[in-house]
Amino acid sequence: MKFSKLYYFIAFFFVLPLLVLQNSGCAKEYSNEGQDTVIVTRPPSTMADSTIHTQDTIKTFSSCAKCDTAAELTVGNWNFKTGNSYACGGITNSGFFSGNTEKDITLFGPSACSVDTGIVVSAFFSVPLDQDRYNLTTNQIEFYYYDNHASKDIFSSQPEKVFSVTLESFIFSTRIATGKFSGTVYKANGDTAYIREGKFKVYIK
Numbered sequence: 001m002k003f004s005k006l007y008y009f010i011a012f013f014f015v016l017p018l019l020v021l022q023n024s025g026c027a028k029e030y031s032n033e034g035q036d037t038v039i040v041t042r043p044p045s046t047m048a049d050s051t052i053h054t055q056d057t058i059k060t061f062s063s064c065a066k067c068d069t070a071a072e073l074t075v076g077n078w079n080f081k082t083g084n085s086y087a088c089g090g091i092t093n094s095g096f097f098s099g100n101t102e103k104d105i106t107l108f109g110p111s112a113c114s115v116d117t118g119i120v121v122s123a124f125f126s127v128p129l130d131q132d133r134y135n136l137t138t139n140q141i142e143f144y145y146y147d148n149h150a151s152k153d154i155f156s157s158q159p160e161k162v163f164s165v166t167l168e169s170f171i172f173s174t175r176i177a178t179g180k181f182s183g184t185v186y187k188a189n190g191d192t193a194y195i196r197e198g199k200f201k202v203y204i205k
Helices: 002-024
Strands: 029-031 036-040 053-056 058-061 077-081 087-088 093-095 105-112 115-123 133-138 141-147 165-172 176-187 192-203
Touching: 002 093, 036 105, 077 115, 093 115, 105 192, 115 176
Parallel strands: none
Antiparallel strands: 029 036, 053 058, 077 087, 077 192, 087 105, 093 105, 105 115, 115 141, 133 165, 165 176, 176 192
């Protein structure tokens, strides 16, 4: 009996580090159907999260105090409104993610108020961005407002609800894309919300 207890004690402390390493390697993935998988790896939070509040285990959305509605949108940034709330943030990566067709763009980046929340936007256009383009609108999109500490995204687009992205301009020589987005999304609890006056300005790699 004493030998059995000692055996289980040793086995527990041998297996525990392996479980910790396995869990630490997990990352949230966003996959575009028919496209290459976009894996978004985000650093651990170093700022207080003033965007998301926990209430009865349901995540609710509020304005980010660091976002100024009057501020001019500069390259490498995004913003949008929903209800009475306003969110903004930076773009940490962007580009074409389906090979050489150059008909789609994906961009993502964290909120100004928390590195653990932010947006992922993918838009698929009917023509390649191989020259200057203006006023291209598409409903073939994927939109997420993620939360690294939750099992579900705060907002996510679904095919049955209209969500559109308009590429107002793409200047081929500078690779700068300026656009807007809006539409209906689902919350983590299954309710719907409306994203309006969304904007982005990004360098397409």
